Amino acid sequence: MIHDDLILQMEQGKISVNEALAALHTVPILKENVCSQRQRLKDLQHELDSLIGLHSVKSMIREIQAFAQIQQYRASLELASEPIVLHTIFMGNPGTGKTTVARLISKMLKEMGVLLKGHTVEVERADLVAEYIGQTAQKTREAVKRAMGGLLFIDEAYSLARGGERDFGKEAIDTLVKAMEDNRGDFVVVLAGYPEPMNYFLTSNPGLRSRFPMTIHFPDYSDLELFKIGEAMFEQRQYSLTKPARRKMVEVIRQLRQEDPYNFGNARVIRNMVERALRLQAVRLVAKTGVTKEELMLILAEDIQGVTDS
Amino acid sequence: MKQILVVGKTNVGKTLFTLNFAAYLGMTSVQITFRDIRTSHSKSFSIQEAIDLFVSDSEHQTKCLQSIILALPWGKGTKQCELIDSTGLVPNIHPDLLIRQAMGQTLTMVRQIRHMLHIIDGTQHAQIDDLDRQLANYGTYVTSYAVIANKWDLVQSSHALQDLKKAFPKQLVIPVSSLHKSGFREVRTYVRNVL
């Protein structure tokens, strides 16, 4: 949380007590719980906004937030309120931010008073499906139990239907659906995965489809977005790029996408690229004597160029 | 039990204030609970012993939270509250990690506490600095808050109190001398109101 952070920074000698106090003051958690809640929600909103790209995701979350607020307000005035069904499908390629967004949403729902705890339990087929008959329901129920008050994130959800009719995956789906009926509003289920198999999975399980009123598409990142993500990663690590290095990076991103258009559009590739560039910079500098602080921070075009060599 | 935090810059007399206020309430010994980041332990002292041990002219004598339980007469019986003395703050970056961590503990407390007594050195009435102003700002967020202008026995100027009321226009300012236990009646009224 942000105020613990500030105190920690003071303890680490990065800022003075005065600065800490001044900054803490802009985060008044004392006045009342509501106040701190609103502030935390704002912080999370800010965190969400700072994620690069993901415009459709952001606007969808605004809608959810508005809806939750209005329904709560209506309920407080004793008007009929629509139950908030927030089970959602996340469609997108790996590395497009699905898990990050899920975690954020869960926390935000907590601050909005929709969920009690706001944690996220990430599972995949192996966490829900057992090897022997009768154990799957139990396993699934346990996962649901852990997710109570938070969000159950099922990655590659379609793999539950992998084995066909006689597979225990079917039992996991049934158990999940039942748990969603029995514990309405107490937890949120997110089914995540690649778009095509997900569509197929949902059409072959119409009962499931109807229980997930929302779908969020996580588009692949554009070249420019990937560039921004990469730049932010360098900055986080206290490195900066020279102008030619920037140009080179854009070039490399284009080139990599051309080589593998289907799998490319994700942040993981960029992370690898950034980390490789840091190593290449190190190799370049280690041979040198009298390296300056500036040089330690600077990434040159050649460091970026190198990442495409295997 | 209600908790009241005693907070302020280093060496303004927080510890002497805490102990002598207990003495003023008629206590002769105190059970002090020392709480640092990881551990806590408690020990009892006569008030004079505690003053000899924990009050000093050197900065950062207090390096963790040191709390005592006050007993105030209440109706036919007594009512208790916890008075928490804390590590003094300095405005700049302190070179000693342990002191910084101890100050972090104070700040964490400032963020949590509902009742706060902000001790200042009364002789500094003409130069209230940023740190004290920041703390006073916090005073507007807590349930109850007062500025204790300590070392009033050393104050010469006749308009010292006026200065302070100007510097803390929205706050209750109580001049005291912890050394002579004077001005404590108003502090007691404050504590009674907290209870």
Ligand SMILES: Nc1nc2c(ncn2[C@@H]2O[C@H](COP(=O)(O)OP(=O)(O)OP(=O)(O)O)[C@@H](O)[C@H]2O)c(=O)[nH]1
């Ligand atoms: N004349 C006078 N001296 C005082 C008064 N209160 C405290 N002092 C002196 O001020 C010095 C500091 O007092 P402490 O109580 O140790 O101050 P503190 O705020 O707890 O300081 P740290 O714990 O070191 O941050 C000591 O020498 C006290 O004797 C007072 O009311 N009048």
Ligand SMILES: [Mg+2]
């Ligand atoms: Mg002290």
